[in-house]
Amino acid sequence: MRRFPFVTVDVFTASRFGGNQLAVFPDARGLSDAEMQSLAAEMNYSETTFVLPPDDPANTARVRIFHRTAEMPFAGHPNVGTGYVLAAQAANGANALRFEEIAGLVEVRIARDADGHPTGAEIDAPQPLEILETLPSAAIAACLGLSPAHVVTTTHGPVRASVGVDFVLVEIVEDAIARAAPDLTAYRRLAGTDLTAAERLSILLYSRNGNRIHARMFAPLSGTWEDPATGSANATLGALLLSFTDEDSAAFVVSQGAEMGRPSILHVTARRTAEGIRASVGGGCVPVLTGEAQL
Template sequence: MSSPSPRSRPFHQVDVFSREPYRGNPLAVVVDAEGLSAEQMQQFANWTNLSETTFLLPPTDPRADYRVRIFTGSEEFPFAGHPTLGSAHTWLESGGVPKSAGFVVQECGAGLVRVKHDAGRLAFAAPPLTRFGTVEDTLRRQLAAGLRLPEAGILDASWLVNGPEWIGVLLESAEQVLAVQPDFAAMGALKVGIVGAHKPGADADFEVRTFLPGDAITEDPVTGSFNAGVAQWLMSSNRAPAEYVAAQGTVLGRTGRLHIKAEDADIWVGGHSTTCILGSVLL
Protein backbone atom coordinates (compact mmCIF):
# COMPACT_ATOMS: atom_id res chain seq x y z
CA MET A 1 0.00 0.00 0.00
CA SER A 2 1.49 3.35 -1.03
CA SER A 3 1.89 6.25 1.38
CA PRO A 4 -0.54 9.19 1.11
CA SER A 5 0.66 12.01 -1.15
CA PRO A 6 2.40 14.88 0.66
CA ARG A 7 0.33 17.99 1.23
CA SER A 8 1.17 21.59 2.00
CA ARG A 9 1.37 22.37 5.72
CA PRO A 10 2.10 25.73 7.39
CA PHE A 11 5.71 25.94 8.51
CA HIS A 12 7.50 28.41 10.81
CA GLN A 13 11.14 28.66 11.81
CA VAL A 14 11.45 30.52 15.08
CA ASP A 15 14.45 31.96 16.91
CA VAL A 16 14.07 31.39 20.67
CA PHE A 17 15.75 32.89 23.75
CA SER A 18 17.23 35.99 22.16
CA ARG A 19 15.95 39.53 21.74
CA GLU A 20 18.06 39.74 18.53
CA PRO A 21 16.78 37.58 15.64
CA TYR A 22 19.23 34.89 14.47
CA ARG A 23 21.20 35.05 17.73
CA GLY A 24 19.23 32.49 19.79
CA ASN A 25 18.27 28.85 19.15
CA PRO A 26 16.32 28.04 15.96
CA LEU A 27 13.28 25.78 16.00
CA ALA A 28 11.35 24.31 13.07
CA VAL A 29 7.58 24.06 13.64
CA VAL A 30 5.10 22.19 11.44
CA VAL A 31 1.80 23.80 12.41
CA ASP A 32 -0.68 21.19 11.14
CA ALA A 33 0.86 17.74 11.65
CA GLU A 34 -2.31 15.62 11.59
CA GLY A 35 -1.86 12.39 9.64
CA LEU A 36 1.93 12.26 9.93
CA SER A 37 3.47 9.12 11.40
CA ALA A 38 6.24 9.18 13.99
CA GLU A 39 8.58 7.89 11.27
CA GLN A 40 7.70 10.79 8.97
CA MET A 41 8.19 13.29 11.80
CA GLN A 42 11.56 11.79 12.69
CA GLN A 43 12.71 11.81 9.07
CA PHE A 44 11.75 15.47 8.62
CA ALA A 45 13.40 16.45 11.92
CA ASN A 46 16.59 14.72 10.80
CA TRP A 47 16.42 16.59 7.48
CA THR A 48 16.03 20.05 9.04
CA ASN A 49 19.38 19.47 10.80
CA LEU A 50 18.29 21.65 13.73
CA SER A 51 18.54 20.68 17.39
CA GLU A 52 14.74 20.20 17.52
CA THR A 53 11.70 20.22 15.25
CA THR A 54 8.15 20.25 16.61
CA PHE A 55 4.80 19.13 15.21
CA LEU A 56 1.56 20.73 16.42
CA LEU A 57 -1.52 18.54 16.79
CA PRO A 58 -5.00 18.75 18.34
CA PRO A 59 -4.90 17.96 22.08
CA THR A 60 -6.09 14.65 23.49
CA ASP A 61 -6.47 16.16 27.00
CA PRO A 62 -9.46 18.53 27.21
CA ARG A 63 -7.47 20.87 29.47
CA ALA A 64 -4.81 21.46 26.81
CA ASP A 65 -4.84 24.01 24.01
CA TYR A 66 -2.65 21.99 21.64
CA ARG A 67 -0.44 18.93 21.61
CA VAL A 68 3.19 18.91 20.50
CA ARG A 69 5.62 16.19 19.52
CA ILE A 70 9.29 17.14 19.84
CA PHE A 71 12.02 15.48 17.77
CA THR A 72 15.77 15.90 17.60
CA GLY A 73 17.59 14.56 14.57
CA SER A 74 17.65 11.09 16.11
CA GLU A 75 15.00 10.75 18.84
CA GLU A 76 11.74 12.04 20.29
CA PHE A 77 11.78 14.01 23.56
CA PRO A 78 8.85 14.06 26.02
CA PHE A 79 9.74 17.67 26.86
CA ALA A 80 12.22 20.35 25.84
CA GLY A 81 12.41 24.03 26.71
CA HIS A 82 13.06 26.09 23.59
CA PRO A 83 10.65 23.88 21.59
CA THR A 84 7.97 24.62 24.19
CA LEU A 85 8.35 28.41 23.91
CA GLY A 86 8.77 28.33 20.12
CA SER A 87 5.74 26.07 19.69
CA ALA A 88 3.57 28.24 21.96
CA HIS A 89 4.73 31.36 20.08
CA THR A 90 3.84 29.73 16.75
CA TRP A 91 0.48 28.40 17.96
CA LEU A 92 -0.51 31.88 19.15
CA GLU A 93 0.83 33.55 16.00
CA SER A 94 -1.21 31.08 13.92
CA GLY A 95 -4.45 32.24 15.58
CA GLY A 96 -4.63 29.97 18.61
CA VAL A 97 -6.86 31.23 21.42
CA PRO A 98 -6.15 29.77 24.89
CA LYS A 99 -9.00 28.13 26.79
CA SER A 100 -7.77 29.64 30.07
CA ALA A 101 -7.19 33.34 30.64
CA GLY A 102 -3.51 34.13 31.08
CA PHE A 103 -2.09 30.72 30.15
CA VAL A 104 -1.47 28.51 27.15
CA VAL A 105 -1.55 24.84 28.14
CA GLN A 106 0.69 22.56 26.09
CA GLU A 107 0.24 18.79 26.04
CA CYS A 108 3.46 16.85 25.47
CA GLY A 109 5.02 13.52 26.40
CA ALA A 110 5.86 14.84 29.88
CA GLY A 111 2.25 15.91 30.53
CA LEU A 112 0.72 19.37 30.63
CA VAL A 113 3.00 22.42 30.63
CA ARG A 114 1.73 25.95 31.29
CA VAL A 115 3.08 28.87 29.27
CA LYS A 116 2.37 32.51 30.10
CA HIS A 117 3.26 36.02 28.98
CA ASP A 118 5.78 37.64 31.31
CA ALA A 119 7.30 41.10 30.71
CA GLY A 120 6.90 40.84 26.93
CA ARG A 121 8.28 37.29 26.83
CA LEU A 122 6.77 33.82 26.97
CA ALA A 123 7.73 31.67 29.96
CA PHE A 124 7.04 28.04 30.77
CA ALA A 125 6.58 26.49 34.19
CA ALA A 126 9.47 24.08 34.77
CA PRO A 127 8.21 20.49 34.90
CA PRO A 128 9.22 18.38 37.90
CA LEU A 129 12.54 16.57 37.76
CA THR A 130 12.04 12.83 37.30
CA ARG A 131 15.63 12.15 38.38
CA PHE A 132 17.52 14.46 40.71
CA GLY A 133 20.56 13.68 42.80
CA THR A 134 24.32 13.55 43.09
CA VAL A 135 26.13 11.55 40.41
CA GLU A 136 28.27 8.58 41.39
CA ASP A 137 32.06 8.87 41.63
CA THR A 138 32.82 6.90 38.45
CA LEU A 139 30.53 9.20 36.48
CA ARG A 140 32.07 12.26 38.09
CA ARG A 141 35.49 11.09 36.87
CA GLN A 142 34.07 10.67 33.37
CA LEU A 143 32.63 14.19 33.53
CA ALA A 144 36.01 15.61 34.55
CA ALA A 145 37.70 13.81 31.64
CA GLY A 146 35.01 14.93 29.21
CA LEU A 147 35.38 18.55 30.29
CA ARG A 148 39.19 18.31 30.45
CA LEU A 149 39.13 19.46 34.08
CA PRO A 150 40.66 18.10 37.29
CA GLU A 151 38.04 16.42 39.48
CA ALA A 152 38.58 19.17 42.06
CA GLY A 153 37.45 21.69 39.42
CA ILE A 154 33.91 20.30 39.60
CA LEU A 155 32.22 21.98 42.56
CA ASP A 156 29.13 19.79 42.31
CA ALA A 157 27.30 17.55 39.83
CA SER A 158 23.70 16.36 39.76
CA TRP A 159 21.23 14.49 37.59
CA LEU A 160 18.66 16.98 36.24
CA VAL A 161 16.26 14.84 34.21
CA ASN A 162 12.99 16.42 33.05
CA GLY A 163 12.74 14.80 29.62
CA PRO A 164 16.31 14.93 28.28
CA GLU A 165 18.68 13.09 30.65
CA TRP A 166 20.82 16.05 31.64
CA ILE A 167 23.67 16.01 34.12
CA GLY A 168 24.42 19.43 35.56
CA VAL A 169 27.98 20.41 36.49
CA LEU A 170 28.70 23.45 38.64
CA LEU A 171 32.01 25.21 37.98
CA GLU A 172 33.68 27.98 39.93
CA SER A 173 33.01 30.85 37.51
CA ALA A 174 31.51 31.93 34.20
CA GLU A 175 35.05 32.40 32.88
CA GLN A 176 35.79 28.73 33.57
CA VAL A 177 32.57 27.72 31.79
CA LEU A 178 33.56 29.73 28.71
CA ALA A 179 37.07 28.26 28.68
CA VAL A 180 36.00 24.59 28.61
CA GLN A 181 37.07 22.67 25.49
CA PRO A 182 35.22 19.35 25.81
CA ASP A 183 36.54 15.93 24.87
CA PHE A 184 33.40 14.44 23.34
CA ALA A 185 34.91 10.97 23.02
CA ALA A 186 35.57 10.89 26.78
CA MET A 187 32.08 12.25 27.45
CA GLY A 188 30.54 9.29 25.66
CA ALA A 189 26.76 9.42 25.38
CA LEU A 190 26.26 11.74 28.39
CA LYS A 191 24.18 14.89 27.97
CA VAL A 192 26.12 17.42 30.04
CA GLY A 193 25.44 21.03 30.97
CA ILE A 194 27.83 23.31 32.83
CA VAL A 195 27.09 26.47 34.78
CA GLY A 196 29.15 29.11 36.57
CA ALA A 197 28.41 32.49 38.14
CA HIS A 198 29.33 35.80 36.53
CA LYS A 199 30.94 38.56 38.54
CA PRO A 200 28.59 41.22 39.96
CA GLY A 201 27.73 43.89 37.40
CA ALA A 202 27.62 41.57 34.36
CA ASP A 203 24.49 41.58 32.19
CA ALA A 204 23.78 37.98 33.24
CA ASP A 205 24.09 36.21 36.58
CA PHE A 206 25.20 32.81 35.26
CA GLU A 207 26.87 31.44 32.13
CA VAL A 208 25.61 28.10 30.79
CA ARG A 209 26.77 25.65 28.12
CA THR A 210 25.25 22.30 27.14
CA PHE A 211 26.90 19.44 25.26
CA LEU A 212 25.24 16.67 23.24
CA PRO A 213 27.92 14.15 22.16
CA GLY A 214 26.86 11.98 19.26
CA ASP A 215 24.27 14.46 17.92
CA ALA A 216 24.67 16.43 14.71
CA ILE A 217 24.84 19.50 16.97
CA THR A 218 27.36 18.79 19.74
CA GLU A 219 26.82 22.08 21.62
CA ASP A 220 23.30 23.45 21.91
CA PRO A 221 23.04 27.24 21.50
CA VAL A 222 20.38 27.79 24.21
CA THR A 223 18.69 25.06 26.25
CA GLY A 224 15.43 25.63 28.14
CA SER A 225 15.11 22.14 29.62
CA PHE A 226 18.60 22.20 31.13
CA ASN A 227 18.14 25.70 32.53
CA ALA A 228 14.82 24.64 34.08
CA GLY A 229 16.62 21.80 35.89
CA VAL A 230 19.56 24.01 36.87
CA ALA A 231 17.21 26.59 38.37
CA GLN A 232 15.56 23.97 40.59
CA TRP A 233 18.99 22.62 41.62
CA LEU A 234 20.66 25.96 42.34
CA MET A 235 17.68 27.51 44.11
CA SER A 236 17.11 24.45 46.29
CA SER A 237 20.77 24.60 47.40
CA ASN A 238 20.71 28.40 47.93
CA ARG A 239 23.24 28.99 45.15
CA ALA A 240 20.92 31.18 43.09
CA PRO A 241 18.42 33.92 43.96
CA ALA A 242 14.70 33.63 43.29
CA GLU A 243 15.11 35.62 40.07
CA TYR A 244 18.10 35.71 37.74
CA VAL A 245 19.27 35.83 34.12
CA ALA A 246 21.36 33.09 32.48
CA ALA A 247 23.47 33.63 29.36
CA GLN A 248 24.08 30.82 26.89
CA GLY A 249 25.56 30.47 23.41
CA THR A 250 28.33 33.01 23.92
CA VAL A 251 31.10 30.80 22.51
CA LEU A 252 28.89 30.07 19.46
CA GLY A 253 28.34 33.74 18.70
CA ARG A 254 24.79 33.72 20.08
CA THR A 255 23.21 36.05 22.63
CA GLY A 256 20.86 33.65 24.42
CA ARG A 257 19.21 35.03 27.56
CA LEU A 258 16.96 33.00 29.85
CA HIS A 259 14.91 34.82 32.47
CA ILE A 260 14.36 32.62 35.52
CA LYS A 261 11.86 33.42 38.24
CA ALA A 262 10.53 31.47 41.23
CA GLU A 263 6.92 32.38 41.87
CA ASP A 264 4.82 30.58 44.48
CA ALA A 265 5.40 26.86 43.83
CA ASP A 266 6.63 27.32 40.23
CA ILE A 267 9.90 28.18 38.55
CA TRP A 268 9.32 30.00 35.27
CA VAL A 269 11.80 29.95 32.39
CA GLY A 270 11.25 32.75 29.92
CA GLY A 271 12.73 34.26 26.79
CA HIS A 272 11.96 36.14 23.60
CA SER A 273 10.82 34.36 20.43
CA THR A 274 10.89 35.73 16.87
CA THR A 275 9.55 34.14 13.69
CA CYS A 276 12.33 34.26 11.08
CA ILE A 277 10.97 32.00 8.31
CA LEU A 278 7.29 31.71 7.40
CA GLY A 279 5.87 29.51 4.66
CA SER A 280 4.78 25.97 3.95
CA VAL A 281 6.32 22.52 3.70
CA LEU A 282 5.24 19.49 1.69
CA LEU A 283 4.76 16.57 4.06
Protein backbone atom coordinates in the same frame (compact mmCIF):
# COMPACT_ATOMS: atom_id res chain seq x y z
CA MET B 1 1.71 15.34 -2.64
CA ARG B 2 1.06 16.31 1.00
CA ARG B 3 2.08 19.79 2.15
CA PHE B 4 2.97 20.79 5.72
CA PRO B 5 3.74 24.47 6.43
CA PHE B 6 6.39 25.29 9.02
CA VAL B 7 7.78 28.37 10.75
CA THR B 8 11.23 28.90 12.21
CA VAL B 9 11.92 31.19 15.15
CA ASP B 10 14.93 32.17 17.22
CA VAL B 11 14.16 31.62 20.91
CA PHE B 12 15.57 33.34 24.02
CA THR B 13 16.63 36.40 22.08
CA ALA B 14 15.32 39.76 20.90
CA SER B 15 17.58 39.73 17.81
CA ARG B 16 17.25 37.61 14.69
CA PHE B 17 20.06 35.06 14.30
CA GLY B 18 20.64 34.95 18.04
CA GLY B 19 19.16 32.52 20.52
CA ASN B 20 18.23 28.94 19.75
CA GLN B 21 16.74 27.97 16.40
CA LEU B 22 13.42 26.11 16.33
CA ALA B 23 11.22 24.77 13.56
CA VAL B 24 7.49 24.52 14.31
CA PHE B 25 4.96 22.56 12.26
CA PRO B 26 1.70 24.20 13.49
CA ASP B 27 -0.51 21.46 11.97
CA ALA B 28 1.17 18.06 11.97
CA ARG B 29 -1.98 16.01 11.36
CA GLY B 30 -1.19 13.27 8.85
CA LEU B 31 2.51 13.01 9.66
CA SER B 32 3.73 9.62 10.89
CA ASP B 33 6.23 9.21 13.71
CA ALA B 34 8.92 8.29 11.18
CA GLU B 35 8.16 11.36 9.07
CA MET B 36 8.36 13.65 12.11
CA GLN B 37 11.73 12.18 13.01
CA SER B 38 12.98 12.51 9.43
CA LEU B 39 11.83 16.13 9.22
CA ALA B 40 13.57 16.95 12.52
CA ALA B 41 16.78 15.40 11.20
CA GLU B 42 16.39 17.32 7.94
CA MET B 43 15.86 20.62 9.76
CA ASN B 44 19.03 19.86 11.72
CA TYR B 45 18.08 22.15 14.62
CA SER B 46 18.48 21.05 18.20
CA GLU B 47 14.69 20.45 18.22
CA THR B 48 11.65 20.62 15.95
CA THR B 49 8.05 20.60 17.20
CA PHE B 50 4.89 19.12 15.71
CA VAL B 51 1.51 20.44 16.88
CA LEU B 52 -1.48 18.10 17.03
CA PRO B 53 -5.03 18.36 18.44
CA PRO B 54 -5.12 17.77 22.20
CA ASP B 55 -6.41 14.54 23.68
CA ASP B 56 -8.29 16.66 26.23
CA PRO B 57 -10.23 19.54 24.61
CA ALA B 58 -9.58 21.63 27.73
CA ASN B 59 -5.95 21.90 26.59
CA THR B 60 -4.56 23.87 23.66
CA ALA B 61 -2.59 21.22 21.78
CA ARG B 62 -0.55 18.06 21.94
CA VAL B 63 3.03 18.97 21.14
CA ARG B 64 5.63 16.43 20.08
CA ILE B 65 9.30 17.41 20.25
CA PHE B 66 12.01 15.69 18.23
CA HIS B 67 15.74 16.32 18.16
CA ARG B 68 17.93 14.99 15.36
CA THR B 69 17.76 11.36 16.45
CA ALA B 70 14.88 10.83 18.91
CA GLU B 71 11.71 12.21 20.48
CA MET B 72 11.96 14.27 23.68
CA PRO B 73 9.50 14.02 26.59
CA PHE B 74 9.88 17.75 27.26
CA ALA B 75 12.20 20.61 26.32
CA GLY B 76 12.40 24.31 27.11
CA HIS B 77 12.98 26.41 24.03
CA PRO B 78 10.62 24.28 21.86
CA ASN B 79 7.74 25.07 24.21
CA VAL B 80 8.60 28.77 24.44
CA GLY B 81 8.91 29.00 20.65
CA THR B 82 5.83 26.91 19.89
CA GLY B 83 3.75 28.98 22.29
CA TYR B 84 4.96 32.14 20.56
CA VAL B 85 4.16 30.78 17.09
CA LEU B 86 0.65 29.63 18.03
CA ALA B 87 -0.08 32.93 19.76
CA ALA B 88 1.10 34.86 16.70
CA GLN B 89 -1.16 32.80 14.43
CA ALA B 90 -4.22 32.83 16.71
CA ALA B 91 -7.03 35.31 16.31
CA ASN B 92 -8.31 35.15 19.88
CA GLY B 93 -5.24 36.64 21.60
CA ALA B 94 -5.08 33.99 24.35
CA ASN B 95 -2.27 34.57 26.85
CA ALA B 96 -2.36 31.14 28.51
CA LEU B 97 -1.79 27.88 26.62
CA ARG B 98 -1.61 24.27 27.80
CA PHE B 99 0.47 21.69 25.94
CA GLU B 100 0.13 17.94 26.39
CA GLU B 101 3.54 16.26 26.27
CA ILE B 102 5.10 12.94 27.21
CA ALA B 103 6.47 14.37 30.48
CA GLY B 104 3.14 15.95 31.43
CA LEU B 105 1.17 19.14 30.97
CA VAL B 106 3.18 22.28 30.14
CA GLU B 107 1.67 25.66 31.05
CA VAL B 108 2.64 28.51 28.71
CA ARG B 109 2.18 32.25 29.33
CA ILE B 110 2.51 34.57 26.35
CA ALA B 111 4.36 37.90 26.64
CA ARG B 112 3.06 40.74 24.48
CA ASP B 113 4.13 44.27 23.62
CA ALA B 114 2.05 47.41 24.12
CA ASP B 115 0.22 46.76 20.84
CA GLY B 116 -0.69 43.21 21.85
CA HIS B 117 1.79 41.44 19.58
CA PRO B 118 3.50 38.35 21.04
CA THR B 119 7.15 38.88 21.96
CA GLY B 120 7.97 35.61 23.72
CA ALA B 121 6.71 33.26 26.40
CA GLU B 122 7.33 31.72 29.80
CA ILE B 123 6.70 28.04 30.52
CA ASP B 124 6.32 25.92 33.63
CA ALA B 125 8.31 22.69 33.62
CA PRO B 126 5.90 19.73 33.89
CA GLN B 127 7.53 17.95 36.85
CA PRO B 128 9.06 18.93 40.20
CA LEU B 129 12.81 18.64 40.67
CA GLU B 130 14.11 15.08 40.85
CA ILE B 131 17.77 14.47 41.70
CA LEU B 132 18.71 11.21 40.01
CA GLU B 133 22.38 10.49 40.72
CA THR B 134 25.81 11.99 41.24
CA LEU B 135 28.62 11.44 38.77
CA PRO B 136 32.42 11.44 39.12
CA SER B 137 34.03 14.85 38.65
CA ALA B 138 37.01 13.44 36.77
CA ALA B 139 34.88 11.68 34.16
CA ILE B 140 32.63 14.72 33.62
CA ALA B 141 35.61 17.08 33.41
CA ALA B 142 37.13 14.81 30.75
CA CYS B 143 33.91 15.00 28.72
CA LEU B 144 34.28 18.80 28.77
CA GLY B 145 37.95 18.80 27.82
CA LEU B 146 38.86 20.15 31.26
CA SER B 147 40.67 18.91 34.34
CA PRO B 148 38.99 17.91 37.63
CA ALA B 149 40.49 21.05 39.18
CA HIS B 150 38.11 23.13 37.03
CA VAL B 151 35.04 21.52 38.64
CA VAL B 152 33.55 23.46 41.57
CA THR B 153 32.02 21.22 44.24
CA THR B 154 31.33 23.81 46.98
CA THR B 155 27.56 23.62 46.44
CA HIS B 156 27.26 20.32 44.59
CA GLY B 157 29.29 17.89 42.54
CA PRO B 158 28.24 16.81 39.04
CA VAL B 159 24.64 15.68 39.40
CA ARG B 160 22.00 14.32 37.06
CA ALA B 161 18.61 15.92 37.68
CA SER B 162 15.31 16.54 35.92
CA VAL B 163 12.16 18.68 35.84
CA GLY B 164 10.82 16.67 32.90
CA VAL B 165 13.96 15.68 31.02
CA ASP B 166 17.32 14.96 32.63
CA PHE B 167 20.65 16.78 32.40
CA VAL B 168 23.99 16.51 34.10
CA LEU B 169 24.66 19.82 35.88
CA VAL B 170 28.21 20.80 36.78
CA GLU B 171 29.63 24.05 38.13
CA ILE B 172 32.91 25.16 36.55
CA VAL B 173 35.34 27.94 37.41
CA GLU B 174 34.48 30.97 35.28
CA ASP B 175 37.78 31.20 33.42
CA ALA B 176 37.37 27.63 32.14
CA ILE B 177 33.90 28.07 30.66
CA ALA B 178 35.11 29.47 27.33
CA ARG B 179 37.85 26.81 27.04
CA ALA B 180 35.49 23.87 27.44
CA ALA B 181 34.84 21.67 24.41
CA PRO B 182 33.20 18.25 24.11
CA ASP B 183 35.60 15.30 24.04
CA LEU B 184 33.69 12.66 22.11
CA THR B 185 35.99 9.84 23.21
CA ALA B 186 35.41 10.73 26.87
CA TYR B 187 31.66 10.96 26.29
CA ARG B 188 31.61 7.51 24.71
CA ARG B 189 33.79 6.13 27.49
CA LEU B 190 31.42 7.41 30.17
CA ALA B 191 28.36 6.27 28.22
CA GLY B 192 29.91 2.81 28.06
CA THR B 193 29.86 2.45 31.85
CA ASP B 194 26.88 1.24 33.85
CA LEU B 195 25.94 4.78 34.89
CA THR B 196 22.26 5.41 34.27
CA ALA B 197 23.25 8.76 32.72
CA ALA B 198 24.54 6.88 29.68
CA GLU B 199 21.17 7.08 27.94
CA ARG B 200 21.20 10.91 27.99
CA LEU B 201 24.61 12.39 28.58
CA SER B 202 23.63 16.02 28.09
CA ILE B 203 25.91 18.20 30.22
CA LEU B 204 25.13 21.76 31.30
CA LEU B 205 28.26 23.46 32.63
CA TYR B 206 27.92 26.79 34.34
CA SER B 207 29.53 29.46 36.49
CA ARG B 208 27.59 31.66 38.87
CA ASN B 209 27.86 35.20 40.17
CA GLY B 210 24.93 35.76 42.52
CA ASN B 211 21.75 35.35 40.48
CA ARG B 212 23.58 35.69 37.15
CA ILE B 213 24.67 32.48 35.44
CA HIS B 214 26.94 31.83 32.47
CA ALA B 215 26.12 28.45 30.93
CA ARG B 216 26.94 26.13 28.04
CA MET B 217 25.41 22.77 27.11
CA PHE B 218 26.96 19.86 25.20
CA ALA B 219 25.09 16.75 24.01
CA PRO B 220 27.21 15.29 21.19
CA LEU B 221 25.95 11.73 21.58
CA SER B 222 22.45 12.85 20.56
CA GLY B 223 23.67 15.06 17.70
CA THR B 224 23.93 18.45 19.45
CA TRP B 225 27.60 19.36 19.74
CA GLU B 226 26.61 22.52 21.58
CA ASP B 227 23.24 24.15 22.25
CA PRO B 228 22.91 27.95 22.27
CA ALA B 229 20.03 28.14 24.78
CA THR B 230 18.73 25.20 26.80
CA GLY B 231 15.56 26.11 28.67
CA SER B 232 14.91 22.73 30.29
CA ALA B 233 18.48 22.39 31.54
CA ASN B 234 18.52 25.88 33.03
CA ALA B 235 15.10 25.37 34.62
CA THR B 236 16.52 22.23 36.23
CA LEU B 237 19.54 24.20 37.40
CA GLY B 238 17.36 26.91 38.94
CA ALA B 239 15.38 24.28 40.85
CA LEU B 240 18.57 22.53 41.95
CA LEU B 241 20.17 25.73 43.24
CA LEU B 242 17.03 26.61 45.21
CA SER B 243 17.12 23.14 46.80
CA PHE B 244 20.40 24.01 48.52
CA THR B 245 18.90 27.03 50.28
CA ASP B 246 16.18 27.74 52.84
CA GLU B 247 14.49 30.25 50.53
CA ASP B 248 10.95 29.82 49.17
CA SER B 249 11.85 31.04 45.69
CA ALA B 250 14.74 32.16 43.52
CA ALA B 251 15.25 33.94 40.20
CA PHE B 252 18.21 33.77 37.82
CA VAL B 253 19.29 35.42 34.58
CA VAL B 254 21.22 33.00 32.37
CA SER B 255 23.47 33.92 29.46
CA GLN B 256 24.30 31.14 27.01
CA GLY B 257 25.34 30.77 23.38
CA ALA B 258 27.84 33.62 23.07
CA GLU B 259 30.66 31.14 22.39
CA MET B 260 28.66 29.94 19.37
CA GLY B 261 27.88 33.41 18.06
CA ARG B 262 24.24 33.04 19.12
CA PRO B 263 23.92 34.99 22.38
CA SER B 264 20.86 34.08 24.43
CA ILE B 265 19.21 35.32 27.61
CA LEU B 266 16.98 33.07 29.70
CA HIS B 267 14.95 34.10 32.74
CA VAL B 268 14.59 31.25 35.24
CA THR B 269 12.51 31.12 38.40
CA ALA B 270 12.13 28.32 40.95
CA ARG B 271 9.74 27.97 43.87
CA ARG B 272 8.89 25.53 46.64
CA THR B 273 5.45 23.93 46.37
CA ALA B 274 3.56 21.13 48.08
CA GLU B 275 4.70 18.87 45.22
CA GLY B 276 8.35 19.82 45.51
CA ILE B 277 10.49 22.45 43.81
CA ARG B 278 9.01 23.63 40.51
CA ALA B 279 10.71 25.79 37.89
CA SER B 280 9.81 28.10 35.01
CA VAL B 281 11.84 29.57 32.16
CA GLY B 282 11.06 32.30 29.68
CA GLY B 283 12.44 34.68 27.11
CA GLY B 284 11.91 36.48 23.84
CA CYS B 285 11.31 35.07 20.35
CA VAL B 286 11.95 36.41 16.85
CA PRO B 287 10.40 34.98 13.65
CA VAL B 288 12.88 34.04 10.92
CA LEU B 289 11.56 31.81 8.13
CA THR B 290 8.35 30.35 6.78
CA GLY B 291 8.22 27.37 4.45
CA GLU B 292 6.52 24.17 3.43
CA ALA B 293 7.53 20.53 3.55
CA GLN B 294 6.26 18.45 0.63
CA LEU B 295 5.97 14.73 1.27
